[in-house]
Amino acid sequence: MNILFVGDIFGNPGRQAIKKLLPELRRKREVDFVIANCENSAGGKGVTEKIAEELFASGCDLLTGGNHIFAQRDSYDFIDAETRLVRPVNFPPGAPGRGYVVHRSAAGPLIGVVNACGRTFMAQHYDDPFRAIDGCVQKIREKTPLIIVDFHAETTSEKVAMGWYLDGRVTAVLGTHTHIPTADERILHHGTAYMTDVGMTGPYDSVIGDDKDVILDAIMTQRPRRFEVAAPNEVFLCGALITASMETGVAERIERIRVPL
Template sequence: MKILFIGDIVGSPGRKAVANLLPYLTEKAGGFDAVIVNGENAAGGKGLTQSVLDEILDWGTDIITTGNHVWDNRDIFRFIDTEPNLVRPANFPKGTPGRGWLVATAASGTRIGVMNIAGQLYMDSYENPFHTFDAIFPQIQARTRFILLDFHAEATAEKIAMGWYVDGKVSAIVGTHTHVQTADEQILPQGTAYITDVGMTGPHDSVIGMKKEEVIERFRTMLPRRYQVAGGNIILCGVILELDDESGKALSIQRVRLPMSDVVKAQ
């Protein structure tokens, strides 16, 4: 099984990157069984709307994960309970709208489980992510051996610890949230693919997607600023995962960092 996971889509530049580069990546890879994206910043840099979600799915993506910005656009409350391809962090309190995991059918006909969990360190007051994983994992394991965890967390140490904790249980754990791609992709000893952060899909002439002048001014003055999505140097970041068809364990993990300008020039 071959899976493409695309890192946090930021605003219209990020959406433009996926729309333009996904066909190129798909052709180059010879197709994907599933395409998963983190879309929590896809609508104006914060949150999701119905129209943006539909746009993302129309490109040929299969599953959308989110994170701590999932509620930033109130439009999401209209559809989060009925959208079958969308997950939010599973460790919100009981009764929170939406769901934290799903099992979907990939293009090959194989079922794939996706869980979305948020970290605790330097984040909001989520329930313990390790306990949350323990509660969810048996339910997914009973349905499929292909399991991906989007761990949406700030602290590198917490992400690494979770990686060791789930090694041999899930096919892959991919870190999201920081918008900075790390270079530590690896297959852990028990067969789980791991990367601390897949990075951001959007404008990299920025401070993690926002106009750099506004962010710098905030740091200089310590006064509140309303950030706007930047627009330059658009790059798609993600990973390509290859999983063993029999065991569900990872065979390879490949970082993707693809400037949109490179593909546009080549065309």
């Protein structure tokens, strides 16, 4: 089956890319299931119920999060109730929502999705993502071998290490958070598809989604600025398309996706 994983949807430009590009991409590439990272979909930080509904309506089957997932304070009840959304599993116990789900795809089989944050250079002090994901994978594998992991981390090394750690136990380990696609998509030795970062779905005429002049001013003056979503220039939908065996969950193919709006 074909599973499309879409990288961090950034603000309104990213949402427009989903609305205008995803339905056709689904059709053209015979995609059976779409997972999209929504942590930046509301003005660059967090997600709201209304935005999530829009993303579902445009063809996203399941949404993942990251370090910004709780940025919109009025979204907590929705995140807690929405079973098609996963937030990082290694937030402290008691966080709203869930860190993994098992979802029935339209193509038939069950798909497990896990989301976790890395620790290196992250502002928050998350629990160990390796042991946290390990626990989820064991539970999901009792139901299905099709498992997609969204590993939301800053450093390439921590992400590569996670790929090797999970190789042969999950269908794909896909990196998010840095918003820049990497060119290292591959199938690891035991059948896990891997890519360090699938890139952002949003405006690339920016500094990782935000207005570049504002960011440069903040860097040059070392004074705080309120970041703004960049203008909708050079908008791309970025992600990875994985072909996997429904029976074994083994990945047969991974392709980097980058579609201009």
